[in-house]
Amino acid sequence: MSARIALMGSGETAPSMVKVHRALLDALGAPARAVLIDTTYGFQENADELTEKAQSFFAESLITDLGVASLRRAKDASALELTRFRRELEAANYIFAGPGSPSYALGNLHQVGAAKILQEQLMRDVTLCFASAAAVTTGRYSIPVYEIYKAGSDPFWQDGLNLLSVFGIEAAVVPHFDNHEGATHDTRFCYIGDRRLRMLEAELPDGVPIIGIDEHTCVTIDSTGCVEVLGKGLLTLRRDGRAEEYPSGSVLDVDSLGLRGSNAPMRQRTTVREADSAPQRFREALAAFRIDQAMEMLAASVSGKNVDETMFMVGELDAALADRFVDRKSLLDPLVQLIIELRANARAAKDYAASDKIRDGVAACGILLEDSAQGTTWRFTTSD
Numbered sequence: 001m002s003a004r005i006a007l008m009g010s011g012e013t014a015p016s017m018v019k020v021h022r023a024l025l026d027a028l029g030a031p032a033r034a035v036l037i038d039t040t041y042g043f044q045e046n047a048d049e050l051t052e053k054a055q056s057f058f059a060e061s062l063i064t065d066l067g068v069a070s071l072r073r074a075k076d077a078s079a080l081e082l083t084r085f086r087r088e089l090e091a092a093n094y095i096f097a098g099p100g101s102p103s104y105a106l107g108n109l110h111q112v113g114a115a116k117i118l119q120e121q122l123m124r125d126v127t128l129c130f131a132s133a134a135a136v137t138t139g140r141y142s143i144p145v146y147e148i149y150k151a152g153s154d155p156f157w158q159d160g161l162n163l164l165s166v167f168g169i170e171a172a173v174v175p176h177f178d179n180h181e182g183a184t185h186d187t188r189f190c191y192i193g194d195r196r197l198r199m200l201e202a203e204l205p206d207g208v209p210i211i212g213i214d215e216h217t218c219v220t221i222d223s224t225g226c227v228e229v230l231g232k233g234l235l236t237l238r239r240d241g242r243a244e245e246y247p248s249g250s251v252l253d254v255d256s257l258g259l260r261g262s263n264a265p266m267r268q269r270t271t272v273r274e275a276d277s278a279p280q281r282f283r284e285a286l287a288a289f290r291i292d293q294a295m296e297m298l299a300a301s302v303s304g305k306n307v308d309e310t311m312f313m314v315g316e317l318d319a320a321l322a323d324r325f326v327d328r329k330s331l332l333d334p335l336v337q338l339i340i341e342l343r344a345n346a347r348a349a350k351d352y353a354a355s356d357k358i359r360d361g362v363a364a365c366g367i368l369l370e371d372s373a374q375g376t377t378w379r380f381t382t383s384d
Contacts, residue, residue: 003122003223008131009175009213012098013057016216020230035067035092039108040100040133042072074108080364083315094127097134103144115161122166138163141172149191155199168260177212212236225254279312302338311361340376
C-alpha cells in the first residue's frame with residue numbers, strides 16, 4: 001500500500017466514477033474506513049441532503065459505509081466537535097470530499113489546522129479522494145471560484161491546503177477544466193474562463209504548473225511518483241500559457257512531467273507525534289487502557305478549570321468508547337461527575353457562560369445533564 005491522492009474534475013458520485021472509486025478502495029489493501037469531509041458545502045441549506053447522497057452512493061454503488069468528519073462552521077464548533085472531526089480523519093484510510101465552495105472550505109479548514117492533519121494522514125499511506133471544489137483546495141495555490149465567477153472579484157490566489165507538497169509538488173489544481181455550461185460565454189477552467197485564468201497564471205511563480213482535470217476524469221498521484229489518468233477526459237498541464245494534454249489511460253511519472261519542484265523532494269516516511277501535552281498524554285493513556293491514569297488526568301484538568309481541555313478529554317473518551325465493548329455508563333460516571341462539579345462551581349460563581357458551555361459540550365457527545373432540587377443527574381440522550 002502507498003499514499004495516494006485522487007483528484008476528480010467532477011462526477012464524484014456519478015456512475016462514471018464508480019469504477020474509479022472501486023479501484024482506489026481495492027488498492028487500500030485493507031478494509032475500507034471511508035469518511036466524508038462536509039466542509040466544502042457546510043454553508044448550504046441542503047447540506048444534510050448532500051451528505052445523505054454521498055453516503056447512499058457509497059452504500060449502493062461501492063458497498064462501503066461512509067462516515068462523516070463534520071466541520072460545517074469552524075468558529076461555532078465546540079472542543080468536542082473538533083476532537084471528533086480530527087478523530088474521524090485519523091481513523092480513516094479513505095478520505096473523500098467534493099462539491100461546494102473552495103474558499104469556504106479553506107477558511108474553515110485552515111482555522112482548525114486541517115491541512116497538517118491531512119498531510120500527516122498521507123504520510124501514513126491513506127488515500128485522499130478530493131473532487132470538484134475540494135480538488136481546488138489541494139494545491140499550494142487555490143482559485144476562489146465563487147468570489148471571481150459569481151461575485152465579480154478581480155482574480156486572485158488563495159493559500160491552498162498544499163496537500164500535493166507531500167508528493168513534492170507545488171501547483172494549482174483546476175477541476176472542471178473542459179466545462180461548457182456557459183454556452184455563449186467561456187466557463188472552461190472551473191468556470192472562470194481563459195481570460196481570467198491567464199491573469200491568474202501571470203501571478204504564479206515561474207515554473208509552477210496548473211494541473212487541469214476534465215469533468216468525469218480522475219488523476220491519481222501516489223508516493224512512488226506514479227501519475228495515472230482515469231475516466232473520460234484529459235489531464236492538462238499548463239505552464240505560462242502552454243498546455244500539454246494526456247488522455248485517459250495514461251500512466252506517467254511526477255519527474256518526467258516536471259511536477260516536482262526543485263526544492264521539494266518526494267515525501268519521506270516519518271513518525272508523526274504531537275507535542276507532549278495533557279490532552280496527548282490523556283489520549284495515550286486511553287489507548288493503553290490505563291483508565292485510572294486517564295481519570296486522574298481528567299480530574300486535574302477539572303481542578304484547573306480548563307474548560308476547553310476538559311471538553312477535549314471527554315471527546316477523546318467518547319471516541320475511545322465508541323466500540324461499546326465496555327459498560328459506558330459505569331465507566332463514564334466518575335468522569336461526568338467531575339464535569340457536573342465543574343459546572344456547579346461555575347454556576348455558584350455566576351459564570352453562566354461557562355456553565356452553558358459545559359452543558360452544551362457534554363450534550364454534543366450524547367450526555368444530557370438534568371437539574372432538579374436534589375441535584376444534577378445525567379443520562380445518555382439515546383438508549384444505545
